[in-house]
Amino acid sequence: MRAHPAGPLHGTLTPPPAAGAPPTDLGTLDPHVWPRSATRVGGEMHLGGRPVTELARTHGTPLFVLDEGDFRGRAADFATAFADPQLPADVHYASKAFLCGQVARWIADDGLFLDACSGNELAVALAAGFPAERIALHGNNKSLVELQLAVDAGIGHVVLDSFDEIERLVPMAEARVAGGGTPVPVLIRATVGIEAHTHEFIATAHEDQKFGFSLATGDALTAAVRVIREPALHLAGLHSHIGSQIFDTAGFEAAAHRVVGLLGQVHQATGEVLGELNLGGGFGIAYLPEDDPVTPGDVAARLRTVVAAECAQLGLPVPRLAVEPGRAIAGPGTVTLYEIGTIKPVRLGSSGAPGAPLVRNYVSVDGGMSDNIRTALYDAAYTCVLANRTSDAPPALCRVVGKHCESGDVLVRDLWLPSDVQPGDLLAVAATGAYCWSMASNYNYLLKPPVVAVRGGAATEIVRRQTLSDVFALDAVLADVPAPSPAIDQPAPEHPAGARS
Numbered sequence: 001m002r003a004h005p006a007g008p009l010h011g012t013l014t015p016p017p018a019a020g021a022p023p024t025d026l027g028t029l030d031p032h033v034w035p036r037s038a039t040r041v042g043g044e045m046h047l048g049g050r051p052v053t054e055l056a057r058t059h060g061t062p063l064f065v066l067d068e069g070d071f072r073g074r075a076a077d078f079a080t081a082f083a084d085p086q087l088p089a090d091v092h093y094a095s096k097a098f099l100c101g102q103v104a105r106w107i108a109d110d111g112l113f114l115d116a117c118s119g120n121e122l123a124v125a126l127a128a129g130f131p132a133e134r135i136a137l138h139g140n141n142k143s144l145v146e147l148q149l150a151v152d153a154g155i156g157h158v159v160l161d162s163f164d165e166i167e168r169l170v171p172m173a174e175a176r177v178a179g180g181g182t183p184v185p186v187l188i189r190a191t192v193g194i195e196a197h198t199h200e201f202i203a204t205a206h207e208d209q210k211f212g213f214s215l216a217t218g219d220a221l222t223a224a225v226r227v228i229r230e231p232a233l234h235l236a237g238l239h240s241h242i243g244s245q246i247f248d249t250a251g252f253e254a255a256a257h258r259v260v261g262l263l264g265q266v267h268q269a270t271g272e273v274l275g276e277l278n279l280g281g282g283f284g285i286a287y288l289p290e291d292d293p294v295t296p297g298d299v300a301a302r303l304r305t306v307v308a309a310e311c312a313q314l315g316l317p318v319p320r321l322a323v324e325p326g327r328a329i330a331g332p333g334t335v336t337l338y339e340i341g342t343i344k345p346v347r348l349g350s351s352g353a354p355g356a357p358l359v360r361n362y363v364s365v366d367g368g369m370s371d372n373i374r375t376a377l378y379d380a381a382y383t384c385v386l387a388n389r390t391s392d393a394p395p396a397l398c399r400v401v402g403k404h405c406e407s408g409d410v411l412v413r414d415l416w417l418p419s420d421v422q423p424g425d426l427l428a429v430a431a432t433g434a435y436c437w438s439m440a441s442n443y444n445y446l447l448k449p450p451v452v453a454v455r456g457g458a459a460t461e462i463v464r465r466q467t468l469s470d471v472f473a474l475d476a477v478l479a480d481v482p483a484p485s486p487a488i489d490q491p492a493p494e495h496p497a498g499a500r501s
């Protein structure tokens, strides 16, 4: 081969970094990571009592399979952990993790509250019949339309995030009061200056970022005083959220300590005793077997202790607490199923020379960063297994990649898969229930996958697959043009000759 004038070809291959000893059993479904109903029957993964091959055949791939019992079980675990008669607390499901009509109904039926962070999340919840008084609306840049929707619907709380927003809300609240309505209940979101131990993109309580009113500069107190003096608004309490995918309870405890301090400052400045304290979400989950998240019981006990102690010290009654778990409810119960399309071994040498050491196999699947942006965006780690069968073949180091025109389109950076995986096999990626479907895009015109809820042997499509016709309908030129081939709307099984049978 002729050398490039500027030197050797770019991107010299090096052997992979030591990835630890390959696991001896690649098929085990660690209950720490997989949904509560996940089992293997004759080697094949079953979710909610349904075999994955049948789910893939019926609904296509990529496919989000949501274990309803897991989702609702985790919601119930939070509700139980925070249901202390002495210190009652409300659990708000943070719907940004994953929301659809069915999820809104489960959350409503199971007695939880709901946190929406856009007018459209609010609209979805309301359209599903979610009780408005159990909804809080967040957002650092709520539009006039979003605020008006919240005021008209009579939601539980608007969580105020800026001085601009206060001034926008006041005339709407005044109009409601003038029409015989009640003042609009609000919380002030305080930025408590905590450096949460998580990826910098998902930490939200350090000073130099866009959310909330700074506690350190005094803005949070100024905002509280402003709202208290505004008759059309009712300052119900304070809010704090420090970030997401946090394992260490110390950050939550420090935040609770600081925000209770703000309750004290508000009391001193105005004589008002605020009755509610929402400590946000952010409770981490296990993406890998070694991850060790805190339990809802642990979080509840620690927060109660800190808040009770701080309030006692300040001589304040303990406020009604609220928390906003999103990922910890929605994340662990969902699995994404993909079909393998191509497998490319990258070797230190010609691919025609099988003796050349393997760097890794690039295992390409039929989705990618459009259904799970988290690996590309946060370098997130996932657990992934061969789902349609188990195999005794020796393990091979692999990287699971999507089909987008982007080399950063990686789903699982480093993993061991049996060396005999082949096109047509199904891969399952664990814990994709939070921030995957909800952050999905149509990059490269890939279509958003459906979500199928499984429970006790029943499978129900709760969100259908987007079709090319849906996408054409948005396009000024293509709106009336029939989508070219229904086959494009009807994905896998694409490689039935593979090892699925």
Ligand SMILES: Cc1ncc(COP(=O)(O)O)c(C=O)c1O
Pocket: 094, 097, 115, 138, 204, 241, 243, 244, 245, 280, 281, 282, 283, 324, 325, 326, 327, 328, 434
């Ligand atoms: C205000 C607020 N509450 C709750 C959540 C939910 O976070 P998580 O899904 O990590 O529990 C978020 C997202 O980080 C948030 O911004």
Ligand SMILES: N[C@@H](CCCC[NH3+])C(=O)O
Pocket: 096, 202, 244, 245, 374, 434, 435
């Ligand atoms: N989207 C992030 C979390 C942000 C949560 C919302 N404030 C994730 O995927 O981990």
